[in-house]
Amino acid sequence: MSFRAIALAACLLPGIATASAGWTTRVDEEQGLPVVSKGGVAALTSSFAFWSKGWAWAAQPTHFNVIGPYRYTVTGRNEALALNLTAQVNKPSPTALRWQFDLSAQKTMPDAIGGGIVFKFDLAALGAELGEPELLPGNGGWRWGRADGTYFEMRFDPALPRIHFERGQKSEIRALFYDGAIREGTRRYVATLRASGDGQVEASIPERFGLPDMATWPSDILDWRTSPVDLSFLNAAEKPAGKHGFLTVVQDKLIFEDGTEVRFWGTNLSGPALFQTSRKGVREQARRLSQLGFNLVRLHHHDSLWVAPNIFGARGVTDTRSLDQRLLDQLDWWIKCLRDEGIYLWLDLHVGRQLKRGDGITDFDEISRGRATTDLKGYNYVNASIREAMKRFNEAYVSHLNSHTGLRYKDDPAIAAMLLTNENDVTHHFGNALLPDKAVPRHSAIYMSEAAAFAKKHDLPRDATWRSWEHGPSKLFLNDLEFRFNREMIAHLRSLGVKVPIVTTSTWGRNTLASLPALTAGDIVDVHAYGGVNELEKSPLVGPNLMHWMASAQVAGKPLSVSEWNVERFPVPDRHAIPLYIAAYGRLQSWNAVVQYAYAQRAPDSPTTASNWHAFNDPALLGTLPAAALLYRRGDVQSARLTYLLALSKEQFFGQPISPDHSAALRTIAEQHRLLIALPQVTELSWLAPAKHPQGVTISDPHRPLVDPEAHAASSDTGELRRNWQEGFFTIDTPRTQAAMGWIGGRQIRLSSIEVSSSLPNATVAVQSLDHKPISESRKILISLGARSLPTSTGELPFRSEPVAGRLVIRAQKGLRLFKNTSTREEPISVTFASGEYRILLDKDIGTYWLVLQ
Numbered sequence: 001m002s003f004r005a006i007a008l009a010a011c012l013l014p015g016i017a018t019a020s021a022g023w024t025t026r027v028d029e030e031q032g033l034p035v036v037s038k039g040g041v042a043a044l045t046s047s048f049a050f051w052s053k054g055w056a057w058a059a060q061p062t063h064f065n066v067i068g069p070y071r072y073t074v075t076g077r078n079e080a081l082a083l084n085l086t087a088q089v090n091k092p093s094p095t096a097l098r099w100q101f102d103l104s105a106q107k108t109m110p111d112a113i114g115g116g117i118v119f120k121f122d123l124a125a126l127g128a129e130l131g132e133p134e135l136l137p138g139n140g141g142w143r144w145g146r147a148d149g150t151y152f153e154m155r156f157d158p159a160l161p162r163i164h165f166e167r168g169q170k171s172e173i174r175a176l177f178y179d180g181a182i183r184e185g186t187r188r189y190v191a192t193l194r195a196s197g198d199g200q201v202e203a204s205i206p207e208r209f210g211l212p213d214m215a216t217w218p219s220d221i222l223d224w225r226t227s228p229v230d231l232s233f234l235n236a237a238e239k240p241a242g243k244h245g246f247l248t249v250v251q252d253k254l255i256f257e258d259g260t261e262v263r264f265w266g267t268n269l270s271g272p273a274l275f276q277t278s279r280k281g282v283r284e285q286a287r288r289l290s291q292l293g294f295n296l297v298r299l300h301h302h303d304s305l306w307v308a309p310n311i312f313g314a315r316g317v318t319d320t321r322s323l324d325q326r327l328l329d330q331l332d333w334w335i336k337c338l339r340d341e342g343i344y345l346w347l348d349l350h351v352g353r354q355l356k357r358g359d360g361i362t363d364f365d366e367i368s369r370g371r372a373t374t375d376l377k378g379y380n381y382v383n384a385s386i387r388e389a390m391k392r393f394n395e396a397y398v399s400h401l402n403s404h405t406g407l408r409y410k411d412d413p414a415i416a417a418m419l420l421t422n423e424n425d426v427t428h429h430f431g432n433a434l435l436p437d438k439a440v441p442r443h444s445a446i447y448m449s450e451a452a453a454f455a456k457k458h459d460l461p462r463d464a465t466w467r468s469w470e471h472g473p474s475k476l477f478l479n480d481l482e483f484r485f486n487r488e489m490i491a492h493l494r495s496l497g498v499k500v501p502i503v504t505t506s507t508w509g510r511n512t513l514a515s516l517p518a519l520t521a522g523d524i525v526d527v528h529a530y531g532g533v534n535e536l537e538k539s540p541l542v543g544p545n546l547m548h549w550m551a552s553a554q555v556a557g558k559p560l561s562v563s564e565w566n567v568e569r570f571p572v573p574d575r576h577a578i579p580l581y582i583a584a585y586g587r588l589q590s591w592n593a594v595v596q597y598a599y600a601q602r603a604p605d606s607p608t609t610a611s612n613w614h615a616f617n618d619p620a621l622l623g624t625l626p627a628a629a630l631l632y633r634r635g636d637v638q639s640a641r642l643t644y645l646l647a648l649s650k651e652q653f654f655g656q657p658i659s660p661d662h663s664a665a666l667r668t669i670a671e672q673h674r675l676l677i678a679l680p681q682v683t684e685l686s687w688l689a690p691a692k693h694p695q696g697v698t699i700s701d702p703h704r705p706l707v708d709p710e711a712h713a714a715s716s717d718t719g720e721l722r723r724n725w726q727e728g729f730f731t732i733d734t735p736r737t738q739a740a741m742g743w744i745g746g747r748q749i750r751l752s753s754i755e756v757s758s759s760l761p762n763a764t765v766a767v768q769s770l771d772h773k774p775i776s777e778s779r780k781i782l783i784s785l786g787a788r789s790l791p792t793s794t795g796e797l798p799f800r801s802e803p804v805a806g807r808l809v810i811r812a813q814k815g816l817r818l819f820k821n822t823s824t825r826e827e828p829i830s831v832t833f834a835s836g837e838y839r840i841l842l843d844k845d846i847g848t849y850w851l852v853l854q
Contacts, residue, residue: 023150024202025097025195027089030569032064032074033117034097034193036152037202039539040725043126044144044152049174050115052080058115060085066206081115081182082106091201092192099191105182114178116160123171124661125543132170139163141191142173150196157190205533209573210761212790217800218847221822224607224617225284227291228821228850229626229782234633235290235342242339242413246499249523251692252559254501254592257413264344264416265583265632266296266595268564270613271307273600274299275330281605285616286337289599292622293629296344296416298563298595299331303393304352305373311397319358320389323396329403336404339414346563346595347415349394350376351422361385363442378430380421381485382446390421391492398498410498417524417593419503419563420489427478427515431468451477458684475514475654476684483687486521506563507553512659513648516555517679517688524592527553528564533572536581536742537728540667540714541705544660546578547585551670552660554589556645556678557691561593562586570612576620576764576786577730577741579628584732587637588716589674594632596625610791610799619801620789623849627739627766627784634772636737638718640674643696644706647678652702654682664705671714671723672706673697732766735774739766741786752776758806758842763787765842767810770852776811783808783851785842803844810838810853821850 028035028046036044050058058080065073070091077084084104092098121133121144130151133144139159145151154175156163161179166172177187195201206212222228238244245257255261267289277285289297301307308315311331313324335345354373355361361374362385368374380386398410398418409415424430434440434447451466451474460473467474486504493502501523507515508528519525531546538545546565554560565582567575579596586594601613615621631637646665652658660666669675676693699706707714712726723730729742733751740749745761753775756765764786769778787802818831818840829846831853832839838853 023195023199025152025193025199026202027072027097027204029064029205031062032072032087032089033099034154036195036199038126039542040534040537040728041122041125041539041543043122043130044119046117046119048076048085048115049118050078050081050083051113052109053111053113055113056080058112060115066204069207070201070203072204081109081112083182094201095195095197095199097193097201101177101189101191103177103187105184105186108184109182112178112180112182114161114176114180114182116174116176116178118166119154119173119175121171121173122543122661124657124659133173135163135165135173141175145196150198152193152195152199154191154193157192160189205573208761209788212788212802214790214792214800216844217802219798219800221801221848222617222619222622222799224604225288227288227626228622228848229784230291231293231626231630232287232290232341234293234629235295238295238342240339240414241342241344244413246413247344247416247501249501249559252557252590252592254524254559262295263591263632264296264561264593264595265294265629266298266346266593267294267615268298268300268595268598269334270598270601271301271304271310272602273604274302274334275307275309275327276603277330277334278603278605279333281603282333283337285600285604286334286341286343288616289338290341290343293626293633294343295633296346296593296595297334297338297599298346298348299334300348300422300598301351301601302331302348303350305354306352317356319356320353321359321392323393323400328400332402332404335402335412335414339405339412344414344416346417346419347397347409348419348422349397350390350420350424353393355386355389359389361389366440366442369439377421377424378426378433379440379443380424381426381430381481382434382443382450387485387488390489394489394493395496398493398496410496415500417501417503417561418493418498419505419526420486420522421505423508423528424505425507425511425515425518426468426482427475427518428511429509431474431478435466435468450481454480454684460684471512471514471657472655476682479514479518480685482518483521483685486518487687490521501559503561503563508564510659510661512657512662513552513677514654514658516553516677517685520555520558520679520688524559524561525553525555526561526563529562530565531567531578532569533567533574534728535567536574536577536723536730537725539712539725540671541664541707541709541711544667547582548660548667548670550582550591551585551589551675552663552666552677554591554676555691556676556693559592561595562591563593563595564597565594566597566612568612571610571620571788571790573788574742574762576624576789577762579621579624580631580732580739580741580764580766581730583628583632584637584721585670586632587635588640588718588721589670590639596621607797609795610797611795617797617799618789619799619849620786623786623789624764624766624784627737627768627782630768630782631732631737634736636734636768637720637732638734640672641717643674643676643694644669645676645678645693645696645698646702647698647700648680648702649700650680650682652700653680658702663702665699665702668706668714672717736772737766737768738775739764741765753811755809756806757808758804760787760802760805763804763806765804765806765808767808777813779813779816779854781810781812781816781853783840783853785849785851801849803846804842804849805844806842808840808842810840811836812838812853816853819852819854820846820848821852822848826852
């Protein structure tokens with residue numbers, strides 16, 4: 001995008017940083033297409049979609065450019081279809097946006113499927129208010145809303161060749177510029193999105209964040225080999241990891257054999273980073289991970305096909321029966337170096353393993369469809385030979401002797417947990433792979449037979465029991481099917497001598513609560529949650545942000561781990577605000593493990609790329625990840641004073657979709673109190689044991705919000721956390737950690753011991769004691785800053801980091817000096833002290849995100 005143009009827009013749009021509590025429309029900064037939101041929650045998203053012959057995906061890259069206030073261009077070339085696309089976008093009125101699309105086909109593609117724009121409507125969150133969208137007559141567009149209330153209307157001129165609901169689902173409309181063959185020549189369509197009077201047009205995300213004058217921003221403020229702060233004292237008592245004995249689960253707590261309770265703040269090492277990092281680099285990064293405050297590392301994507309080599313060896317191996325000893329030694333070295341630093345390990349047993357013909361899988365050709373490899377997800381629940389292949393891997397993996405520690409993985413107390421299978425549930429996602437229409441007849445036959453037997457045993461309607469996409473009896477059956485797989489795999493691991501807690505799979509990808517029962521076969525319930533830009537703006541009265549998904553996975557009586565969290569698409573401009581936000585709620589909600597994804601997905605020896613999966617060289621994330629680690633590990637935020645238990649009937653829990661998408665109660669409870677989910681006792685699932693849970697408030701209405709429907713902010717019941725979703729900022733106010741983040745620009749934020757005044761629209765400022773005393777009494781205080789860090793171009797280094805500008809006041813003991821932590825040294829900088837206050841001027845010349853007052 002044009003940064004000069006964004007600067008022009010920012011200068012001409014005063015107050016654009018302010019969010020709206022009502023309905024808004026804006027242009028998406030990725031593809032330049034419409035987004036409709038309410039209270040910061042996207043109700044409508046849209047994207048380009050084109051297909052060539054045989055429904056082969058024809059990627060449509062786009063370049064979005066801001067040329068002035070509410071004036072944009074979109075350009076892109078579709079190589080597969082020899083098609084050039086341009087669009088001019090403007091705002092003809094306060095409640096309308098207009099696109100002029102020009103398409104130029106360089107040649108005729110007679111066998112193409114065609115393409116255009118896909119509109120997706122979030123009916124789960126906002127369908128009750130706006131109803132279902134309707135198609136306008138004559139392929140003229142669509143309309144969504146109430147005639148006597150809020151509505152949105154998209155009209156195309158001339159009419160499109162075709163516009164339709166995809167597979168009859170009212171949540172997705174496909175508006176096609178080409179329906180079938182693409183003829184050489186040009187086409188022009190003008191599309192206008194109009195809203196009723198309360199649907200105001202909002203500035204695009206780049207305009208709201210303002211001028212990214214990257215030429216003046218410092219580069220390389222983060223040294224990827226050393227830590228900008230040293231929190232290794234948090235792990236000093238743990239060296240080597242495992243000294244307290246094996247990890248155990250006692251009700252909803254994680255406790256070592258010697259009685260020591262633990263909470264884990266972790267990250268992921270993924271794929272090539274596991275196998276291609278040098279010995280020296282592993283030792284160096286293990287030390288750095290400890291300094292950054294981590295005490296858990298998950299080893300992930302060890303088995304995935306895209307990782308070459310992976311745990312099975314080079315890409316050309318003909319089966320996945322044997323583990324490569326040289327590559328196992330690479331994992332051994334990571335484990336040894338991490339445990340030496342007091343860092344525990346989480347081992348995944350299956351992530352992305354692709355079965356091969358040489359693996360001897362029954363009916364391999366059916367599920368591989370002629371390919372040399374096939375995914376096992378979903379099929380493992382009905383194919384016994386796949387389960388046996390997984391058991392063979394598990395036995396070889398957990399019984400492997402680490403030559404650097406002298407311990408087999410199953411006998412190493414530094415390995416804290418193991419995961420059976422990553423993102424592989426049958427209750428929501430992969431049950432559909434087994435249906436009769438999926439062209440896997442022998443697998444479908446087993447699935448249908450299992451469903452029929454379950455229906456007969458429990459006197460359930462047979463047709464409803466196998467229909468995996470529907471709530472009702474199918475969710476009972478699918479939980480039982482998944483549970484039986486989990487029980488078999490766990491029993492096998494225990495027979496091998498595995499002692500540590502076992503996790504089955506995760507609730508992820510917008511699973512409903514009906515996916516939780518099967519997960520309780522494991523010792524810990526796990527969740528994955530990903531967000532996007534402006535998570536702090538999302539109103540819990542309207543829809544969820546990523547924290548709500550985490551909180552809604554906490555089953556009464558079970559520990560909760562969050563083994564993946566992040567925001568995307570990279571580089572999300574306000575990602576600096578997320579670590580402290582998640583850490584604070586992790587403590588408020590008493591989560592047991594919180595694990596960021598990912599520290600590194602490529603070898604961190606010599607970083608050559610910027611990525612969402614490379615926190616190790618990302619100044620925006622590492623600006624605040626250490627602060628988050630300190631808050632979480634030290635328990636600076638109190639646990640919630642009140643616990644709310646959502647206790648639904650069998651009919652509510654299994655018979656309808658209930659999730660943060662649907663439930664205002666889930667979202668609003670999590671903002672203020674501890675949230676627990678009570679699983680209903682049902683005769684069909686005799687293994688679903690009643691759980692003990694703390695006393696608290698029991699509620700049974702998932703749709704009733706627990707804040708005023710007109711509220712624009714909420715505080716934790718401890719008074720320490722406060723989020724204003726209308727203004728899009730969040731504060732933490734505890735004796736040892738005080739912070740403000742999000743859209744704090746132009747405000748004066750006063751907390752117990754600090755005052756923050758930022759002239760930067762969106763930033764994070766965090767102040768923490770490093771000697772465990774309250775800030776007001778501390779002799780060593782860490783100041784962590786966060787703002788945009790952008791790669792020079794997409795995925796390319798170096799990062800340039802936006803200076804945090806403004807004023808910071810800290811009320812603390814007299815006699816402290818201020819230093820800035822750069823990549824090479826601590827450098828003193830001036831600070832004013834008067835009337836018990838340190839007054840620090842934050843400006844572009846500081847050149848770092850880490851300061852220490854000591």
